[in-house]
Amino acid sequence: MKQFIQRPLLAGALGLAFLTPAQAVTFVLNDVSTGGMSAQQLAGFQAAANFWSGKLTDNVTVYLDIGFNNLGQNILGSTSSNFVTTSYSNVRTALQLDATSSLDHTAVSHLQSGSALTFMATQGDGSSRLDNDGSVNNLYLGMTTANAKAMGFAVGTSTATPDASIVFANAYAGDFSYSRVGGTPGNKVDFITVAEHEIGHALGFTSGVDDIDYCMAPRSGSACGISNTASRFENDWWYEPLDLYRYSAPGVADVRVGGTPYFSVDGGITSIAAFSTGTEHGDGWQASHFGPNQVNLMRPFVGNGQSYDASSRDLAAMDAIGWDLAAPVPEPQTWAMLLAGLGLVGWMRRRSA
Ligand SMILES: [Zn+2]
Numbered sequence: 001m002k003q004f005i006q007r008p009l010l011a012g013a014l015g016l017a018f019l020t021p022a023q024a025v026t027f028v029l030n031d032v033s034t035g036g037m038s039a040q041q042l043a044g045f046q047a048a049a050n051f052w053s054g055k056l057t058d059n060v061t062v063y064l065d066i067g068f069n070n071l072g073q074n075i076l077g078s079t080s081s082n083f084v085t086t087s088y089s090n091v092r093t094a095l096q097l098d099a100t101s102s103l104d105h106t107a108v109s110h111l112q113s114g115s116a117l118t119f120m121a122t123q124g125d126g127s128s129r130l131d132n133d134g135s136v137n138n139l140y141l142g143m144t145t146a147n148a149k150a151m152g153f154a155v156g157t158s159t160a161t162p163d164a165s166i167v168f169a170n171a172y173a174g175d176f177s178y179s180r181v182g183g184t185p186g187n188k189v190d191f192i193t194v195a196e197h198e199i200g201h202a203l204g205f206t207s208g209v210d211d212i213d214y215c216m217a218p219r220s221g222s223a224c225g226i227s228n229t230a231s232r233f234e235n236d237w238w239y240e241p242l243d244l245y246r247y248s249a250p251g252v253a254d255v256r257v258g259g260t261p262y263f264s265v266d267g268g269i270t271s272i273a274a275f276s277t278g279t280e281h282g283d284g285w286q287a288s289h290f291g292p293n294q295v296n297l298m299r300p301f302v303g304n305g306q307s308y309d310a311s312s313r314d315l316a317a318m319d320a321i322g323w324d325l326a327a328p329v330p331e332p333q334t335w336a337m338l339l340a341g342l343g344l345v346g347w348m349r350r351r352s353a
Helices: 009-015 039-055 088-098 102-109 145-150 191-202 209-215 241-245 312-320 332-352
Strands: 002-006 026-031 061-069 077-081 083-087 119-122 128-131 140-144 164-169 246-249
Touching: 026 039, 039 061, 039 191, 061 145, 061 191, 077 191, 083 088, 083 145, 088 102, 088 140, 088 241, 102 312, 119 209, 140 145, 140 241, 164 191, 241 246, 241 312
Parallel strands: 026 061, 061 164
Antiparallel strands: 002 026, 077 164, 083 140, 119 128
């Protein structure tokens, strides 16, 4: 078992006393592969961790078990995160206290008031309704421990109790390209993209909609350790911070499986990006992702020869769930204006043609 510590990117500047040390997320990586990852593999993962350290300024240490193992067919990588739960009210207060960017302020000003969330939700029997009954799933949220720490909650993770375990498929070890030098060959998968993506999940880019998708009928509720009733999702927490920004229309918070949900930080007025909607009863992709055909890191798949880093949309999601960005991303209104601007350019081109 090897262990190494990744230090903030700008640690080298610490020797210059007149400079304020830049803060960054620190990753402590613990290789739990049998026989250990190769130097190439470790360097690839380190590059992915460095990427996030360069984007996020929170004074947070994230402990990750990493390695190669046997995974299911067509699965390149998988992330299991530790979760903690607290009330929605506590999460809202934490996000308000943690708000730094203008996007943060837009996001928290559009969070639902009161202690209980109201949303369109899928029921245990597969039907859906406006869930405004103030039961446990309205009152409590779960979140990855890394996300909780970004919000300022005290969570005692360590190398022995890591925030997440990120496992890559043994079956694809030979199909990955571990360095971006010279580009990713057309018959290889960019390992750094996959590692950055899986770290994104560990940081909190997740959705309880996937759990609902898995545990709803026709699967027996008992398969998920819960009752078989239609109200099986009422008496525990299911949803996560990113789900606070899942909308299907202005004013319509929507955590249903399927449908056409999108990421919005202004109460559903502006769609920043579509979400995927569920492997079993949705569009075939895990709901913990943006849509499949977007140029975003948190899309649900990566093809051979493709390479992605977090886009402004991915970073906006991280910002909204409590991470602090080294460089702010545009506010949603700005995106709307950019789109309008692009439309205007098109119109002008048509006129001049
Ligand atoms: Zn994913």
